[in-house]
Amino acid sequence: MSIYDSLNEEQKKGVFTTEGPVLLLAGAGSGKTRVLTHRAVYLIEELGVNPYHILAITFTNKAAGEMRERIDDMVGYGSENIWVSTFHSTCVRILRRFIDHIGFGTNFTIYDTEDQKTIMKDICKRLEIDTKMYKEKSLLAAISSAKDELISPEAYALRAQGDFRKMKEAAVYREYQQVLRKNNALDFDDLIVKTVELFQSDMEVLDYYQERFRYIMVDEYQDTNTAQFQLIKLLAGKYKNLCVVGDDDQSIYKFRGANIYNILNFEKEFPNAVTIKLEQNYRSTQNILNAANGVIANNVGRKAKRLWTENEEGEKIAFHQFETGFDEADYVAKDIRSKVREGMYHYGDCAVLYRTNAQSRLFEERFITASIPYKIVGGVNFYSRREIKDLLAYLKTIDNAMDDLAVRRIINVPKRGIGATTLSRVQDYADENGLTFYNALKMAEEIGTIGRASAKIRPFVMLIQSMRSKLPYISVSELLQEIIEETGYVRELEAENTEEAQQRMENIDELISKAVTYEESEEEPTLSGFLEEVALVADIDSVDETQDYVVLMTLHSAKGLEFPQVYLAGMEDGLFPGFGAICAENPTAEIEEERRLAYVGITRAKERLSISCARMRMIRGETQYNKVSRFVKEIPRELLAGTIQKEKMPDIPKPSMMAKNAFSAKPMALRRTGVPEARNFGNSAMKKPLDYAVGDTVSHLKFGTGVVKQIIDGGRDYEVTVDFSGVGVKKMFASFAKLKKL
DNA sequence: CCTTAGAATCTTTTT
DNA sequence: GATTCTAAGG
Numbered sequence: 128m129s130i131y132d133s134l135n136e137e138q139k140k141g142v143f144t145t146e147g148p149v150l151l152l153a154g155a156g157s158g159k160t161r162v163l164t165h166r167a168v169y170l171i172e173e174l175g176v177n178p179y180h181i182l183a184i185t186f187t188n189k190a191a192g193e194m195r196e197r198i199d200d201m202v203g204y205g206s207e208n209i210w211v212s213t214f215h216s217t218c219v220r221i222l223r224r225f226i227d228h229i230g231f232g233t234n235f236t237i238y239d240t241e242d243q244k245t246i247m248k249d250i251c252k253r254l255e256i257d258t259k260m261y262k263e264k265s266l267l268a269a270i271s272s273a274k275d276e277l278i279s280p281e282a283y284a285l286r287a288q289g290d291f292r293k294m295k296e297a298a299v300y301r302e303y304q305q306v307l308r309k310n311n312a313l314d315f316d317d318l319i320v321k322t323v324e325l326f327q328s329d330m331e332v333l334d335y336y337q338e339r340f341r342y343i344m345v346d347e348y349q350d351t352n353t354a355q356f357q358l359i360k361l362l363a364g365k366y367k368n369l370c371v372v373g374d375d376d377q378s379i380y381k382f383r384g385a386n387i388y389n390i391l392n393f394e395k396e397f398p399n400a401v402t403i404k405l406e407q408n409y410r411s412t413q414n415i416l417n418a419a420n421g422v423i424a425n426n427v428g429r430k431a432k433r434l435w436t437e438n439e440e441g442e443k444i445a446f447h448q449f450e451t452g453f454d455e456a457d458y459v460a461k462d463i464r465s466k467v468r469e470g471m472y473h474y475g476d477c478a479v480l481y482r483t484n485a486q487s488r489l490f491e492e493r494f495i496t497a498s499i500p501y502k503i504v505g506g507v508n509f510y511s512r513r514e515i516k517d518l519l520a521y522l523k524t525i526d527n528a529m530d531d532l533a534v535r536r537i538i539n540v541p542k543r544g545i546g547a548t549t550l551s552r553v554q555d556y557a558d559e560n561g562l563t564f565y566n567a568l569k570m571a572e573e574i575g576t577i578g579r580a581s582a583k584i585r586p587f588v589m590l591i592q593s594m595r596s597k598l599p600y601i602s603v604s605e606l607l608q609e610i611i612e613e614t615g616y617v618r619e620l621e622a623e624n625t626e627e628a629q630q631r632m633e634n635i636d637e638l639i640s641k642a643v644t645y646e647e648s649e650e651e652p653t654l655s656g657f658l659e660e661v662a663l664v665a666d667i668d669s670v671d672e673t674q675d676y677v678v679l680m681t682l683h684s685a686k687g688l689e690f691p692q693v694y695l696a697g698m699e700d701g702l703f704p705g706f707g708a709i710c711a712e713n714p715t716a717e718i719e720e721e722r723r724l725a726y727v728g729i730t731r732a733k734e735r736l737s738i739s740c741a742r743m744r745m746i747r748g749e750t751q752y753n754k755v756s757r758f759v760k761e762i763p764r765e766l767l768a769g770t771i772q773k774e775k776m777p778d779i780p781k782p783s784m785m786a787k788n789a790f791s792a793k794p795m796a797l798r799r800t801g802v803p804e805a806r807n808f809g810n811s812a813m814k815k816p817l818d819y820a821v822g823d824t825v826s827h828l829k830f831g832t833g834v835v836k837q838i839i840d841g842g843r844d845y846e847v848t849v850d851f852s853g854v855g856v857k858k859m860f861a862s863f864a865k866l867k868k869l
Numbered sequence: 870c871c872t873t874a875g876a877a878t879c880t881t882t883t884t
Numbered sequence: 885g886a887t888t889c890t891a892a893g894g
Contacts (some may be wrong), residue, residue: 187884215884240883315884382882483881485885505883546870665884683882705881724882747879748885 130201131165134158141370141403142166145174145342148363148397149370150390154434155419155730156410156689159372160190163344164197166370167209170342171202178208182340182362185213186347188668190687194346210340214355215315215663218322221336222313223659226321228329231311234655236523236530237662238307238314241511243267245532250302261295269296270303274316275352275384277323280304310563311529319354326361337365347687348373352384360396369397375430376423379683379724391430408434408730410689412441415736418762419729425761426719443768445737448755452486452697452744456493459694462737463677464497466692474500475675478690480682480728482703485746486696487679494677504680505666514616514631515638519661521610522603525594526654528565535564541619543587549580565591590614603657604642611635682728693732698740699753725758819868825849826869 131139141151141162153159167183170176185191195211210217223233238246247263250256256266273283280301287293307313313321326333343363345351348371351359363369373390381387394400408416416436423429449455459479466472479490484506494501509515517540520533528534539545556574557567567574569588571581590613594606601609611617617635620628645660646652667684678690697703703725708717729736738759744751759767819825819835826832837848 213884318884379882380884383884485880488885508883542871544870548870663884667883681882703881707881721881745885 130168134161134165135407137403137405137407138162138165141405142169144370144401144403145170146368148367148393148400150393150397150400150402151370151372151405152390152402152430152432153372153374153405154408154432155374155377155727156408157405157434158407158409159346159405160194160197162405163346163370163372164194164201166344167198167206168201171206171209176342178202178205180339180341181209181344182217182342183209183211183344184217184346184359185211186350186687187665188213188216188663189665189670190346191216192668213663214351214358215318218318218358219659219663221322222318222325225325225329225332228332229321229325231308231313231321232529234311234527234529236310236312236527236533237318237659238312238532239511239662240267241516242312242532243314246303246306247299250299250306254299254302256295256299261292261299266296266299270300271316272384273300274320275354275386277320277354277357310531311527312532316354319352319358323354323357323361326358333361334365336362341366342368343370345369345371346373347377349375349378349387349390350380350383350385351389353386353389354384356386356389367397374432376426376432376723377686377727379686379720379727381720404432406432406434408436409438410733411436411730412438412734414441414443414766415729415732418444418736418766419726421763421766422722422729422758422761423726426722442735444762444766445735446759446767446769447737447739449739449741450743452489452741453493455696455739455741456489458739459490459696459737460493460497460499462694463499463692472692473675474677475672476691477677477694478685478688478692478731479677479679479694479696480685480731481679481696482682482705482724483697484681486702490679490696500676502670502674502676502678504670504678504684508664508666509634509637509669510661510664512631512634514620514634518607518610518616518635518638519658521594521614522606522654522658524565524591525598525606526658528591529563531564534568538568538584538587541614541616544583545580545587549577549584552576553584598654602642602646603652603654604639604646606654607639607642682724685731686727689731689733691732691734693728693736695728695736695738696740697744698738698756698759699744700756701751701753702744702746703756703758722758722761725756824869832869 131142134142138158138161141149142165145166151159151162153162163183167181170181171178183191183194185194191211191213195206195209198206198209198211212220219237222231222235225233226235227233244263244267247267248258251258251261251263251266278286280297283300284294284297287297307317326336340362343359345359350373359369359371371390371393375387375390378385378387378390394402411419413436416434416438420434447455447458449458463472463474463477466477467474481487487503487506491501491503510519517537520536523530523533524537535550538550553567553571553574554564556562556570556576557564560567562570568584571577571584571588574581577584594609594613597609598606617632620632620635641661642657645657649656667680670678670688701709704718704721708714708721711717740753740755740759742752744753817838821835821838823835824832825835833849835848836850
């Protein structure tokens with residue numbers, strides 16, 4: 128009896144075919160991670176391959192961590208030498224060692240999207256670019272996709288010949304790269320691009336890594352872009368023991384440059400490649416799988432594949448259409464609660480998946496009132512919160528003052544009375560003398576143009592210098608404490624005495640404990656090491672399976688995960704598939720990508736799947752009326768319980784809001800403003816009698832308790848004015864505020 | 870130099 | 885609706 132006996136024939140083939148290129152087409156839930164881990168174990172234990180020679184690349188840190196853990200459990204000894212990590216951290220590790228070969232310092236910083244925007248704004252100003260015509264965001268997007276395709280600024284300019292817009296973009300691209308180089312910084316895309324550049328220009332370094340990584344495995348291969356493909360190709364160029372695992376039906380990152388041809392043309396690129404298909408699904412019930420198959424079958428140009436399962440048929444897929452997004456959230460909350468009460472599921476078994484992050488808010492509010500424990504994945508990344516970025520900027524400046532951006536961020540935080548005029552004069556001085564911004568600050572007294580302001584700059588420089596001198600003697604967490612103490616950062620927040628400041632202080636505590644965790648986990652903790660780890664985390668990495676909470680996240684974040692009970696919310700044309708896809712110049716391709724996303728969503732469910740949508744939904748402050756998603760209609764009817772008809776919530780008496788909704792059949796939301804029907808919508812018929820009056824005390828989800836000051840009959844709805852203690856006076860519409868009389 | 874109120878923009882998805 | 889940007893007043 129060996130650990131390999133539990134694998135099916137195809138899985139075994141994937142494990143034992145260790146030499147040469149292998150393409151593993153693994154359908155959803157077909158046990159691909161098992162194959163990858165067993166394969167690593169097989170290499171080490173049976174073939175005697177030194178773990179040092181194995182590289183496994185995954186998409187997220189979470190996936191990497193899981194894979195490492197599973198291998199650790201199976202291999203007794205030495206498995207810690209396997210290199211399991213994401214594309215980005217793999218590249219950082221390589222670049223930290225060798226990037227000086229291509230003219231960067233090995234202590235480079237990594238810019239996040241916010242940093243990129245700041246840089247871009249600056250560039251647009253300097254190049255006198257009209258940001259009405261060329262939005263910073265779209266310029267950055269153009270640069271990013273160029274990098275995904277390994278197109279240099281020069282090549283971009285060459286291609287742009289004759290196209291005015293493209294030529295402008297090329298100029299910006301060139302300038303952008305120069306600024307990054309000057310700041311010794313790389314953006315996310317550069318991590319890959321520069322590694323490829325390094326390998327192409329330095330045969331010795333390439334050879335070193337080719338020798339090291341004799342066996343390479345790549346997970347989620349369908350989401351690699353051209354640059355990542357090139358990287359893999361270079362690394363595997365010598366031994367060609369490359370095993371890629373992917374599913375073309377789950378390719379959902381085209382917007383980020385994922386190149387589907389990497390998987391579709393793998394056999395062309397590696398002529399003697401062995402292709403293995405894993406088609407048996409171990410995750411979902413037959414009904415769920417059939418639903419997924421029904422949807423994805425509408426895509427053309429996919430690799431032939433038919434998922435099947437020996438699992439039982441299972442329950443039908445629940446489908447509900449609600450009046451509003453509120454009702455939908457209400458239903459999900461109630462359903463989860465009753466399932467937990469019945470003892471059928473734990474909170475941790477349930478996931479709510481949606482297309483856009485904005486949808487999380489309704490669920491969050493409902494879950495709070497229903498006291499359901501939950502965790503929202505995504506949205507604003509922990510490390511991009513203001514207070515966290517401020518403190519990190521201090522750390523960066525102490526670590527490596529070459530990062531002008533970090534220095535500029537904190538020079539006046541907390542307020543030191545240093546304003547924009549002074550800063551631009553310092554910048555001019557720095558430019559004239561070829562100094563970094565920080566070095567110019569150090570010489571503030573020499574700068575004639577700033578006068579008395581130099582007295583304000585001096586204490587800042589002293590602070591940084593003194594921190595830096597302490598660096599060898601104290602840990603990262605101690606350094607953080609020191610910064611907080613010296614700058615009075617937390618003291619200021621305390622003084623604010625608001626809910627928001629409280630939250631920020633909690634986040635700061637969280638950051639300190641992350642630093643402590645880092646120090647404990649690392650053998651040789653360094654400040655640079657900490658900053659690096661922090662730069663590359665995704666939100667999904669923090670999901671902890673052992674905790675009992677419902678997770679809420681976008682379909683994109685859900686890839687690679689599975690849950691016994693899944694709620695697929697907001698299945699509406701216009702939201703999912705989104706407008707972007709419906710109105711795109713190439714709708715077919717975009718709709719197909721959305722359809723793959725739907726496929727990913729459906730296949731996350733193991734036992735129960737509940738699909739829902741709302742007729743009416745607030746998006747960006749505007750009310751939209753949406754039809755049921757076309758993807759729902761692609762699910763074979765007999766698999767659905769419930770109908771694509773109007774459905775009322777049983778226990779919440781709602782005034783019939785759509786008494787005569789003649790227009791619900793039309794895609795109303797396609798027309799955004801000035802639609803007469805939409806304006807008329809809900810005349811006095813929708814007005815629900817209020818159970819409170821002026822002078823009553825009421826409670827509100829967000830604002831807490833307050834006293835009703837005024838009620839105005841606005842025709843279609845009541846406008847209620849409430850004075851909330853501590854928050855102030857708020858005006859709101861009764862039907863949306865959901866005020867409760869106390 | 871800093872604070873504030875109103876305008877503008879945004880949303881598809883993220884390492 | 886919420887966040888971010890801009891212009892004017894203090």
